[in-house]
Amino acid sequence: MNLAPHAAAPTAEVSLLIDVGSAWTKATVVGRARGRWRIVANVAQPTAWGQAALDETLAARLAIGADQRLRDRLREILAVAPRIACRTPRRTGRLAIAAIAGEHSAAAARHAAEAAGWMVAVTSDPDDGRPLAERIAALSATDVDAWLLAAPGEIATPEQVLEEASIVAAARHARGGPVVWAGPHSLTEQLAGLFEEGALRAIAPAEIEDGGQASGPLRADLEHLLEQVVEGHEGRRASPTGFRRAITELARQEHLRIGGIDLGAHYATWVLADGREEPPMVAGAALASGGLGSIAFGSPQVAGRLAREMSGHVDELAVADALQNLRSRPGSIPNGEEELGVAMAAGRMQLASIAATPGWGSVDVLIGAGRLIAGAPSPARAMQLMLDGIRPVGIAQIALDRAGVLPPLGSVSDDEIAEAIGFLRDDLVVPLGTAIVSRGGRPGHVAFRVTLHRAGWPSIGPVEVRVGQVSVLPLARGEQAEVELQTDESVSLGAARRGRHVQAQVSGGSVGLVLDARDAPIQLPRRTDDRRSVQRAWHEALLAEPVPERSVSAL
Amino acid sequence: MTTGGDGSMARVRSSVTSTADRGRTTYVHRVSLPPGAVPVVRAGDAVSPGDALATRRVPGTAFRVPVARGLGRRPDSGIEHFLVRPGTRLESGEAIARDPQGREARTPRAAVFVSYRIRDGSALLIELGPDRPLVGHVRGGVVRATPQAVDIALPGVRLLGVGGIGEAVHGELMMAVHRHDEELRAGSVDVSAAGKILVGGSRASAETLTRARAMGAVGVVLGGVLDKELRDLEAIQRRRRDQGGLVNPFSIVLLEGYGKVALDPHLFEWLRQHQGRTASLFGSERALVVYDATEPPRRVPLARVGDRVVAHGRPHAGRTGVLVGLLEELHAGGSGIPGLTGLVRFEDGRLAPIPLANLEASVAGQPPVSDA
Numbered sequence: 001m002n003l004a005p006h007a008a009a010p011t012a013e014v015s016l017l018i019d020v021g022s023a024w025t026k027a028t029v030v031g032r033a034r035g036r037w038r039i040v041a042n043v044a045q046p047t048a049w050g051q052a053a054l055d056e057t058l059a060a061r062l063a064i065g066a067d068q069r070l071r072d073r074l075r076e077i078l079a080v081a082p083r084i085a086c087r088t089p090r091r092t093g094r095l096a097i098a099a100i101a102g103e104h105s106a107a108a109a110r111h112a113a114e115a116a117g118w119m120v121a122v123t124s125d126p127d128d129g130r131p132l133a134e135r136i137a138a139l140s141a142t143d144v145d146a147w148l149l150a151a152p153g154e155i156a157t158p159e160q161v162l163e164e165a166s167i168v169a170a171a172r173h174a175r176g177g178p179v180v181w182a183g184p185h186s187l188t189e190q191l192a193g194l195f196e197e198g199a200l201r202a203i204a205p206a207e208i209e210d211g212g213q214a215s216g217p218l219r220a221d222l223e224h225l226l227e228q229v230v231e232g233h234e235g236r237r238a239s240p241t242g243f244r245r246a247i248t249e250l251a252r253q254e255h256l257r258i259g260g261i262d263l264g265a266h267y268a269t270w271v272l273a274d275g276r277e278e279p280p281m282v283a284g285a286a287l288a289s290g291g292l293g294s295i296a297f298g299s300p301q302v303a304g305r306l307a308r309e310m311s312g313h314v315d316e317l318a319v320a321d322a323l324q325n326l327r328s329r330p331g332s333i334p335n336g337e338e339e340l341g342v343a344m345a346a347g348r349m350q351l352a353s354i355a356a357t358p359g360w361g362s363v364d365v366l367i368g369a370g371r372l373i374a375g376a377p378s379p380a381r382a383m384q385l386m387l388d389g390i391r392p393v394g395i396a397q398i399a400l401d402r403a404g405v406l407p408p409l410g411s412v413s414d415d416e417i418a419e420a421i422g423f424l425r426d427d428l429v430v431p432l433g434t435a436i437v438s439r440g441g442r443p444g445h446v447a448f449r450v451t452l453h454r455a456g457w458p459s460i461g462p463v464e465v466r467v468g469q470v471s472v473l474p475l476a477r478g479e480q481a482e483v484e485l486q487t488d489e490s491v492s493l494g495a496a497r498r499g500r501h502v503q504a505q506v507s508g509g510s511v512g513l514v515l516d517a518r519d520a521p522i523q524l525p526r527r528t529d530d531r532r533s534v535q536r537a538w539h540e541a542l543l544a545e546p547v548p549e550r551s552v553s554a555l
Numbered sequence: 556m557t558t559g560g561d562g563s564m565a566r567v568r569s570s571v572t573s574t575a576d577r578g579r580t581t582y583v584h585r586v587s588l589p590p591g592a593v594p595v596v597r598a599g600d601a602v603s604p605g606d607a608l609a610t611r612r613v614p615g616t617a618f619r620v621p622v623a624r625g626l627g628r629r630p631d632s633g634i635e636h637f638l639v640r641p642g643t644r645l646e647s648g649e650a651i652a653r654d655p656q657g658r659e660a661r662t663p664r665a666a667v668f669v670s671y672r673i674r675d676g677s678a679l680l681i682e683l684g685p686d687r688p689l690v691g692h693v694r695g696g697v698v699r700a701t702p703q704a705v706d707i708a709l710p711g712v713r714l715l716g717v718g719g720i721g722e723a724v725h726g727e728l729m730m731a732v733h734r735h736d737e738e739l740r741a742g743s744v745d746v747s748a749a750g751k752i753l754v755g756g757s758r759a760s761a762e763t764l765t766r767a768r769a770m771g772a773v774g775v776v777l778g779g780v781l782d783k784e785l786r787d788l789e790a791i792q793r794r795r796r797d798q799g800g801l802v803n804p805f806s807i808v809l810l811e812g813y814g815k816v817a818l819d820p821h822l823f824e825w826l827r828q829h830q831g832r833t834a835s836l837f838g839s840e841r842a843l844v845v846y847d848a849t850e851p852p853r854r855v856p857l858a859r860v861g862d863r864v865v866a867h868g869r870p871h872a873g874r875t876g877v878l879v880g881l882l883e884e885l886h887a888g889g890s891g892i893p894g895l896t897g898l899v900r901f902e903d904g905r906l907a908p909i910p911l912a913n914l915e916a917s918v919a920g921q922p923p924v925s926d927a
Contacts (some may be wrong), residue, residue: 045895046912048856057895132617133681136669140590140614159674166641166670166679173642175590175703194641300786320782321813325868328717328812331856333910335868336889377891 014040014077016058017408018085019239020047023265023293023330024371026404027054029062029078030424039427040065042403044375046331055079084420086242086411088267089232092288094121095222096144096171100151100164100183109150109182109218111358115285116222117233117240117267118146126164139171145229147172148222149191151183158187162194169194180225182218239407240269240286246410247367248282249421250428251275259363261354261390262407263347263370265330266291270354272361283359290354292346292372293330297323306345308528311535314338319345340377344385347372351389352521362394362494367429369401379510383432384542391520393439394494395483395504398511399429431477431509439520441467441491447517448487452506454479462486463515468523468534470541471515475508482506483513491517514542582713584693584844586705591644591667592689594700601696604725604833607688608705612644614667615682622652623676625660630676639668644683651678692725692835694846711834711846714810714822716776720785721806721838724752724773728834728845730827731775732756736817736873739777741766748772752834752843754826757817757873761787764807774806774836776826776843778873779816806838811865816873819865819917820902821852855916862916864899866909875917876901882908 013032018025028042041061045054059074066074095118099106106125113120122142124135147168151161161183168179172195181191181202188202203221226233236242240262247260251273262269268290274281289295296302303320310319322342325332334340354360368374368386376382382400386392405428409420421428441447444466451461452473462484465471475481485502487493493502506513518538525531588594592611596602623630637652639645644667650659651668662668666680695709729751732739739755741763749771759767759777761784767775785807792805810818818826828849835844845851858864864878876899886896886908894910901907 046856050857053857132669132679133614136667136681137614143587159672163670163672163679169641170667170669170681171590171642173590173640298782300783303782317781317783318814320786322869324718324782324813325872329867331912332867333888333892333894333912334890335910335913336870337891339869340890340892375892377887377893381891 014081016078016081016083016085017403017405018054018083019242019404019407020085020087021239021264021371021404022088022090022267023047024375025049025054027058028403028405028408029058029081030405036426037423039403039405039424042405044371044404048331084408084412086237086239086407087232088239088264089117089230091230091232092119092266093117093146093226093230093233094119094142094144095146095148096120096122096124096139096142096168097148097150098124098139098164098168100126100149100161106150109148112219113148113222114287116219117226117286117288118222119288124164124167126160132167136167136171139168144177146177146225147179149179149181149183150218158190161187162190165191165194178225178229180221182221236411236413239264239411240267242407242410243269243369244271244282244284244286244410245417246406246421247271248273248275248280249410249417250367250406252278252280253418253421253425254365256364257362258365258367259360259390259392259396260367260369260401260406261351261373261386262401263350263368263372264291265371266293268350268354268370270357270360272359272363285357287354290350291370292343292350293327294350297327297346302349306342306349308531309348309524310341310345311532311539312337312341313532314341318342343372344381347385348389351386352391355390363392363396365397365399366390366392367399367401367406369404369406374400374402374404378543379430379432380543383435383511383514384539387435387437387514387516387542388522391437391439391522392435393437393492393520395434395436395502395506397434397507398432398509398514400432401428402430403427431507433475433509433511433513434506435514435516436483436485436493436506437516437518437520438465438487439492439494441488441517441519443467445490446488447491448485448515450513450515451484452481452513453484454481465515465517467491467517467519469515469517470538472511472542472544473513473515475506475513477509479508480505481508481513511542581695581708581710583698584695584707584709584713586689586691586693586707588689588702588704591683592702594702594705595688596697596700596705598697598699602691602707603694604692604835606691608691608700609689610686611689612665612683612686615684617669617679617681618666619672619675619677619679620651620660620662621676622660622671622678626652626654626658628654628676630673637671641669643668645680651680692723692837693844694833694835709835709844709846711844712848712851714843714845714851716808716810716841716843717812718785719806719808719838719841720789721774721836722804723835723837723840724804724806725833725835726750726752726773728752728754728826728830728832730754730830735778735820735823738815739763739767739775744770744772746770752776752836754818754823754830756823758784758815760784761791764788765791768803768805771803773804774808774838776836777807777809778811778818779814780807780809781815782813806836808836808838808841808843810843811873812867814869814872818873819852819875821863821875821917821919825849825851853918855918858897858911858914858916860897862918864897864914865917866899866901866914868910868913871899871901871907871909871913874901878914878916879906881911886910 015030017028025047026044031040043057179200192200243262251258252275257274260271268287271284307316307319334343447467449462453459487500592609594609645662647664653659665683669679695707698706731753737756739759744767752774755777757778833846878897879900880898882896885893887893896908
């Protein structure tokens with residue numbers, strides 16, 4: 001890939017990577033130093049501030065370490081530097097779903113549509129208990145960009161399909177919008193007759209896997225439809241697509257199973273790419289309402305739930321207000337521990353819902369992105385958010401896309417992406433460390449014992465980690481170590497193992513080695529006081545500076 | 556709060572089109588029409604609040620018409636001569652299908668055709684009620700009218716808030732509090748509020764809002780309100796509607812934030828200057844339109860040193876002051892998140908570091924234009 005500037009600027013070879021999010025824009029200056037491309041400055045600021053302010057801040061940031069002879073020319077250098085930019089779609093695609101023959105069909109269609117980046121604005125299902133007129137009224141009253149008619153391959157009666165399709169046709173009358181028919185092809189001609197010519201496109205029916213996921217071409221077709229129908233979703237220039245491509249390429253180059261989550265103001269994008277296979281196996285979704293501005297946070301029930309789950313006491317009313325303010329002003333910064341606590345709790349809820357998605361599984365590396373994670377007050381807070389939300393059972397390296405470079409790098413063309421990722425490999429992500437997360441165990445008993453062997457340093461341990469406990473051992477960035485793990489028989493580290501003795505290579509980071517036996521999902525005491533006290537202890541354990549020979553731990 | 560700009564709500568999209576006419580602004584407001592609505596206005600028409608923009612027949616219950624029997628055919632023999640498609644609207648007695656011999660199957664009452672069932676040869680229709688007017692709550696000139704929407708150029712100023720509930724209403728603006736940071740109390744709402752849009756201050760309880768509605772007020776504009784108070788009021792409205800009670804249209808818009816948040820004093824003063832003017836309030840679109848108004852204080856997302864600013868986020872939400880300087884390094888505030896930070900001298904004289912992302916500059920509008 002040619003990162004060299006088009007204009008002649010022989011003394012400063014720089015490029016800009018820009019990710020324009022719906023709330024925050026992240027911009028990174030990449031410069032060539034001693035033959036290698038490195039990140040030399042980065043800025044994140046509210047998108048509403050505009051490009052001129054971004055350039056001004058970048059120039060000021062660059063001036064700190066720039067050669068004195070270049071300082072006066074920084075604005076000019078940035079102005080002519082090549083830019084690789086991507087953008088979160090400004091508008092969400094809204095889809096109406098009419099599903100026939102069963103709740104599984106409806107659920108699978110919804111999963112496929114949401115994974116493809118659509119927001120499901122309205123659904124209609126003959127079994128949803130509503131009278132026909134009410135279902136038509138609901139479909140008619142909702143603004144949508146497209147319609148999905150879904151039925152499994154072995155449907156009960158064609159008559160049911162025709163009636164549901166007629167309901168869609170009646171609701172859609174005089175409004176238009178493409179209709180996708182995901183069902184038996186034998187009915188396609190009859191269904192097409194209900195709509196104007198060319199309105200209906202047919203694809204193979206969704207097959208429903210265990211767990212309610214739709215397989216087959218439905219999702220890909222819906223992704224394609226979104227790109228065609230709604231502006232801003234075109235291919236790799238959309239940030240969710242760029243993020244997915246970058247994670248996939250990284251997994252391919254490292255031959256690892258990498259999970260990535262970009263939690264934004266509106267979108268949440270998750271990717272699971274297994275680079276041990278060629279081409280990498282990829283699963284993931286761009287959830288249009290998976291971010292912190294999700295409509296779910298307008299619900300008083302959600303506010304109550306988050307208030308109960310928070311480690312500090314925050315009034316439920318204050319939580320509801322803070323969530324609404326977060327939704328209405330996504331470009332603002334939490335101002336105080338209470339607002340931060342609400343934002344973190346909201347983020348944790350969204351991450352947990354991603355981790356519960358069929359298709360998510362154990363990873364070698366987990367990369368977090370988005371302002372809440374990457375812009376967390378400290379690496380430990382970012383680590384805590386990801387561990388609490390995702391619960392990556394097993395041994396996983398945790399890292400941050402702190403500068404927000406993955407989406408723009410993933411937006412370059414197919415024949416340049418390997419080079420782009422390769423060029424910046426050293427700076428792409430900020431390693432936080434490694435987490436050992438266990439599932440199960442007997443309360444109060446030892447979940448696992450860990451001994452840490454570091455080259456040139458005395459070994460640490462064995463450290464006992466009890467069920468419900470979290471500890472941090474020091475392991476600095478760039479350090480590699482070997483861990484010996486002895487697990488209890490009631491404890492699982494994810495993958496099926498023959499023995500209880502595990503040896504693994506781990507690498508360090510800004511946080512260190514986190515030993516986490518809090519189960520997955522996390523089990524919390526029912527009594528409010530007990531719950532808060534346990535959460536506070538975990539919080540302190542993760543945030544405290546780890547001391548060699550004496551692990552910081554908390555039960 | 557923002558003024559003008561492109562609304563992000565799905566049902567109403569508006570855009571500023573001009574800022575001429577001695578400081579008065581005009582913008583185009585779009586009223587989206589539900590399917591089946593028929594506009595009764597045309598481009599060039601002048602409309603006033605309360606005028607019908609379109610009519611619509613509300614769908615009622617579903618019923619079936621024996622089409623095959625009407626044509627003297629077996630249900631499964633196939634009906635080749637349908638005159639309708641799903642969604643076609645039929646008047647009472649209008650034909651659904653006609654065979655080559657001229658025999659017809661007709662609908663006994665006005666309805667929307669939905670589908671045909673081969674099993675028993677019947678057509679499924681949904682009854683249409685009588686025409687009901689779709690009333691507009693705006694004043695202006697119709698720019699465009701289609702079955703999907705009516706675009707109206709409004710001679711007014713639009714303030715876009717951060718939240719709200721309720722449908723479109725219109726009425727005269729009436730100040731219900733004396734200070735920008737005063738809470739609107741139930742005791743200060745009386746029968747003089749009937750037909751008015753009340754301007755409150757920093758908050759109103761569900762009890763106050765219920766009383767305002769009971770006294771005949773059509774809406775309330777506030778700096779902030781607790782999310783729970785809004786939910787409670789919504790629940791009361793829903794319960795009343797479910798029980799068949801008469802629920803007058805009522806709308807609430809909050810301009811600054813959720814919680815107890817004062818209005819910007821300059822904006823409050825601007826609203827006071829426009830007391831008595833006609834306004835439209837769109838709760839679910841979180842917008843207030845004031846007619847024949849001067850330019851209000853404008854919000855700019857990025858504040859510069861010397862600007863008058865409004866702070867967002869606790870503990871300074873809604874407080875105003877002057878941005879007196881910028882910290883050179885990134886500064887981590889109470890949450891520990893580092894960011895560009897400005898020093899704000901609040902109106903009470905106190906100085907505080909505030910993340911720039913939590914500030915908006917408030918730029919003064921133009922002085923009021925005399926109606927004379």
